[in-house]
Amino acid sequence: MLQAESRRVRGALIAKLRDILPRQFVLTEAEQLRPYECDGLTAYRQLPWIVVLPSNSEEVEKILALCTARGVPVVARGAGTGLSGGALPHPHGVLLSMTRFDRILSVDRANRTACVQPGVRNIAISEKVESLGLYYAPDPSSQIACSIGGNVAENSGGVHCLKYGLTVHNLLKLEVVLMSGESVTIGADALDMPGYDLLALMTGSEGMLGVVTEVTVRLLPKPAVARVILAAFDDLAVAGNAVAAIIGAGIIPAGLEMMDSPAILAVEDFVHAGYPRDAAALLLCELDGTESEVEAGIREVTGILELQGATEIRVATDEAERQRFWSGRKNAFPAVGRISPDYYCIDGTIPKKRLGEVLTGISKLSNEYDLRVANVFHAGDGNLHPLILYDGSQPGAFERTEALGGKILELCIAVGGTITGEHGVGVEKLNQMCVQFEMPELDQFHAIKKAFDPAGLLNPGKAVPTLSRCAEFNAMHVHKGRLPFPELPRF
Amino acid sequence: MTSADISAELISTVADAFERGTALEIQGGGTKQFYGRRPSGSLLRVKGHQGIVNYEPTELVVSVRSGTRLSELQQILAEAQQMLGFEAPAFGADATVGGMVACGFSGPARPYHGSVRDAVLGVEIINGRGQQLRFGGEVIKNVAGYDASRLMVGAMGTLGVVLQVSFKVLPAPEVTMTRTFEMSELSALEQMNIWAGRPLPLSACAFYADRLSVRLCGSGDAVLAAGREIGGDEEHDAITWWESLREQALPFFAQEEPLWRLSVPPATGPMNLPGDCLIDWGGAQRWLFCEYSAAALRQVVRDAGGHATLFRGGNRDGEIFEPLQSVQLRLQRELKRAFDPRSILNPGRMVEGW
Ligand SMILES: Cc1cc2nc3c(=O)[nH]c(=O)nc-3n(C[C@H](O)[C@H](O)[C@H](O)COP(=O)(O)OP(=O)(O)OC[C@H]3O[C@@H](n4cnc5c(N)ncnc54)[C@H](O)[C@@H]3O)c2cc1C
Numbered sequence: 053m054l055q056a057e058s059r060r061v062r063g064a065l066i067a068k069l070r071d072i073l074p075r076q077f078v079l080t081e082a083e084q085l086r087p088y089e090c091d092g093l094t095a096y097r098q099l100p101w102i103v104v105l106p107s108n109s110e111e112v113e114k115i116l117a118l119c120t121a122r123g124v125p126v127v128a129r130g131a132g133t134g135l136s137g138g139a140l141p142h143p144h145g146v147l148l149s150m151t152r153f154d155r156i157l158s159v160d161r162a163n164r165t166a167c168v169q170p171g172v173r174n175i176a177i178s179e180k181v182e183s184l185g186l187y188y189a190p191d192p193s194s195q196i197a198c199s200i201g202g203n204v205a206e207n208s209g210g211v212h213c214l215k216y217g218l219t220v221h222n223l224l225k226l227e228v229v230l231m232s233g234e235s236v237t238i239g240a241d242a243l244d245m246p247g248y249d250l251l252a253l254m255t256g257s258e259g260m261l262g263v264v265t266e267v268t269v270r271l272l273p274k275p276a277v278a279r280v281i282l283a284a285f286d287d288l289a290v291a292g293n294a295v296a297a298i299i300g301a302g303i304i305p306a307g308l309e310m311m312d313s314p315a316i317l318a319v320e321d322f323v324h325a326g327y328p329r330d331a332a333a334l335l336l337c338e339l340d341g342t343e344s345e346v347e348a349g350i351r352e353v354t355g356i357l358e359l360q361g362a363t364e365i366r367v368a369t370d371e372a373e374r375q376r377f378w379s380g381r382k383n384a385f386p387a388v389g390r391i392s393p394d395y396y397c398i399d400g401t402i403p404k405k406r407l408g409e410v411l412t413g414i415s416k417l418s419n420e421y422d423l424r425v426a427n428v429f430h431a432g433d434g435n436l437h438p439l440i441l442y443d444g445s446q447p448g449a450f451e452r453t454e455a456l457g458g459k460i461l462e463l464c465i466a467v468g469g470t471i472t473g474e475h476g477v478g479v480e481k482l483n484q485m486c487v488q489f490e491m492p493e494l495d496q497f498h499a500i501k502k503a504f505d506p507a508g509l510l511n512p513g514k515a516v517p518t519l520s521r522c523a524e525f526n527a528m529h530v531h532k533g534r535l536p537f538p539e540l541p542r543f
Numbered sequence: 544m545t546s547a548d549i550s551a552e553l554i555s556t557v558a559d560a561f562e563r564g565t566a567l568e569i570q571g572g573g574t575k576q577f578y579g580r581r582p583s584g585s586l587l588r589v590k591g592h593q594g595i596v597n598y599e600p601t602e603l604v605v606s607v608r609s610g611t612r613l614s615e616l617q618q619i620l621a622e623a624q625q626m627l628g629f630e631a632p633a634f635g636a637d638a639t640v641g642g643m644v645a646c647g648f649s650g651p652a653r654p655y656h657g658s659v660r661d662a663v664l665g666v667e668i669i670n671g672r673g674q675q676l677r678f679g680g681e682v683i684k685n686v687a688g689y690d691a692s693r694l695m696v697g698a699m700g701t702l703g704v705v706l707q708v709s710f711k712v713l714p715a716p717e718v719t720m721t722r723t724f725e726m727s728e729l730s731a732l733e734q735m736n737i738w739a740g741r742p743l744p745l746s747a748c749a750f751y752a753d754r755l756s757v758r759l760c761g762s763g764d765a766v767l768a769a770g771r772e773i774g775g776d777e778e779h780d781a782i783t784w785w786e787s788l789r790e791q792a793l794p795f796f797a798q799e800e801p802l803w804r805l806s807v808p809p810a811t812g813p814m815n816l817p818g819d820c821l822i823d824w825g826g827a828q829r830w831l832f833c834e835y836s837a838a839a840l841r842q843v844v845r846d847a848g849g850h851a852t853l854f855r856g857g858n859r860d861g862e863i864f865e866p867l868q869s870v871q872l873r874l875q876r877e878l879k880r881a882f883d884p885r886s887i888l889n890p891g892r893m894v895e896g897w
């Protein structure tokens with residue numbers, strides 16, 4: 053768009069938006085727009101054209117209908133904690149901030165559900181229903197800040213996912229505004245809905261299919277007792293085997309988390325959780341249930357850990373100690389932030405049995421790229437979070453970091469895993485999508501997008517790469533172990 | 544166990560049908576043909592596409608070809624003390640994994656251990672263009688691309704021919720115990736939902752003819768403690784009873800009238816509809832034999848926040864499923880078009896015309 057033309061279109065749009073929203077909720081000045089220029093993936097920044105802050109679905113309907121009529125892109129934003137650039141603004145688009153949708157609308161104790169607006173913070177739901185002995189299970193580490201709307205868009209997970217499921221397993225119903233400005237109810241207060249399972253499709257769709265304006269979540273009874281075991285190992289692969297042994301014994305822990313030595317040292321220096329500093333790997337295993345059940349479980353897991361060669365085993369004796377054990381894991385990101393000017397979080401998932409192999413691969417890559425890597429991961433479900441330490445002020449450092457991240461993800465694909473377990477593709481992993489999926493599969497994704505948003509105005513350019521981008525990328529790279537142009541003879 | 548990969552043949556048949564625009568009726572074991580609208584088209588048999596492709600008990604994942612018999616899969620899981628959490632009904636010895644996913648039925652454990660779609664991690668399908676596509680995978684957490692795998696569950700084969708499915712599996716419980724109580728429908732509905740709000744190892748709650756049955760499962764300690772907490776009488780011959788409920792083999796299911804499935808919020812009170820009613824899923828699924836007008840029945844269920852399906856009998860050419868409102872219907876039709884542009888896969892099975 054030419055600059056003069058762009059300024060005219062923007063001015064006219066602002067005037068129309070001010071017919072829909074009070075003046076203070078249409079932000080247009082650069083200093084007002086600045087806080088919205090990035091999400092948790094701060095390496096990517098883009099000042100939005102305009103920011104709007106609606107507070108009810110009628111306003112969202114009108115804004116989207118207006119933008120559709122004028123062909124203007126829209127990007128929804130929750131709390132902005134996303135780690136893949138999903139909420140990165142469009143340079144000629146409206147950023148739709150959902151933070152004013154901040155009310156818990158109702159709690160249905162008998163049916164064990166809560167109906168909330170999408171801007172409500174994840175942890176606020178559990179806090180609200182605590183007195184009823186209930187809670188909302190998915191608990192991303194960012195739970196004090198991230199919004200439930202963002203959780204739906206990313207299908208967020210947490211420490212308790214292995215036993216209690218991801219966001220998709222804990223939702224019942226969404227109110228959604230489509231890019232056309234029409235509202236539609238997806239899901240039901242019952243356990244299933246007629247027709248195709250659009251609820252599953254919406255979950256994890258990265259704000260590409262519709263804007264969520266209301267969320268009904270399922271609440272679970274709080275377990276009577278939860279206790280955690282800490283185990284240290286002098287070898288990462290041995291710790292990996294211990295994870296398989298616990299699950300192989302028919303135990304599904306409420307949480308099963310692992311850290312490697314660089315991560316252990318970083319958190320120990322930060323929160324003094326009492327972790328053994330000389331361990332090569334540390335495992336946290338939480339069991340919950342009734343008093344006697346947890347007692348029995350602790351005995352069984354302790355036995356397995358001993359047999360698998362743990363060098364040290366500690367069971368938290370009280371709630372304070374349990375919190376201390378967890379504080380290290382929960383503060384792993386900020387702890388790593390203290391020992392390096394910048395860090396970059398990767399989110400691959402792998403079959404657990406390939407853990408040793410993948411960690412060795414990561415350590416090789418780390419040497420090759422001359423960048424340190426600390427590993428924290430959701431061991432129970434194979435979701436790795438290698439944290440690459442770098443210094444963004446050094447020229448070329450971020451590019452090298454991103455390249456290393458890409459290699460780690462390709463390693464995850466090669467062992468039968470995936471490029472993202474819970475953070476989403478966003479703008480960050482578009483190239484790796486070309487590696488993980490074949491063209492007809494990407495084509496199918498575009499067709500799904502088109503069914504919801506024919507003009508492609510909602511969060512354009514995210515999550516699913518264009519076929520031409522992949523054609524270009526694949527021409528330069530080995531694709532799923534195959535060289536480009538395999539039909540050509542090589543000498 | 545038998546293992547055969549006939550995907551190449553299936554793909555070429557679908558691609559050919561796409562070229563010519565001719566309809567295909569997908570058939571697994573053919574055991575759930577009573578369900579859904581009357582299908583049409585030339586038969587595409589998936590039954591020959593059999594075998595467990597990958598099973599790693601410590602990964603809690605099994606990948607299986609769609610023509611594999613459900614009973615075979617269950618047996619292999621049982622040998623490793625594992626199971627499908629959703630307790631799928633088979634409705635016959637020939638039921639296949641593909642049919643199970645396409646119909647999306649879950650058994651009595653569903654409210655407590657999740658549904659078929661909850662357990663699906665990935666699929667391999669043939670879409671209506673004859674393209675072989677893979678979505679999801681064999682890992683528990685995966686958000687790369689839209690969740691097209693769970694979309695296949697309950698789609699009755701109208702979005703794709705399912706070739707292979709990966710499921711999350713669960714350890715089989717150490718102990719199972721059933722307690723029964725004499726009580727009214729009103730009290731039973733209240734009681735089931737009070738218990739579901741407490742940390743008890745529930746795995747099924749059903750009510751019929753003044754009798755509430757509650758199944759507990761988990762570790763021996765937990766089950767014993769919970770049994771003491773809820774009281775009631777221990778039912779020793781319960782395993783076959785729950786199986787008969789799941790397979791709709793209880794005498795209750797032998798009635799003549801059309802059978803409706805009502806899916807409602809679990810704590811919904813007695814619905815006072817004419818006809819004989821059995822309550823499953825802790826109140827969330829109610830089976831009703833009645834000749835009541837479909838429109839009137841659907842209105843009552845909608846008012847309660849749920850929907851009604853004509854599960855068996857009645858007019859199979861009519862509205863079997865809850866009619867969708869206009870925006871929903873448009874989205875669903877567009878999705879069907881996105882997967883099957885010429886409408887060759889099980890046309891008319893879910894909605895008249897496509
Ligand atoms: C320190 C830290 C720890 C983290 N730990 C975890 C973790 O353990 N597990 C995990 O899964 N994630 C984790 N995350 C990532 C992040 O918190 C989650 O992805 C979260 O769900 C994002 O929510 P948000 O409200 O911040 O969304 P945003 O970042 O604002 O947006 C994310 C995406 O959601 C879309 N979106 C937001 N609201 C709506 C809406 N109402 N309707 C439609 N689309 C919408 C946006 O367009 C965007 O694509 C972590 C992040 C940080 C910074």
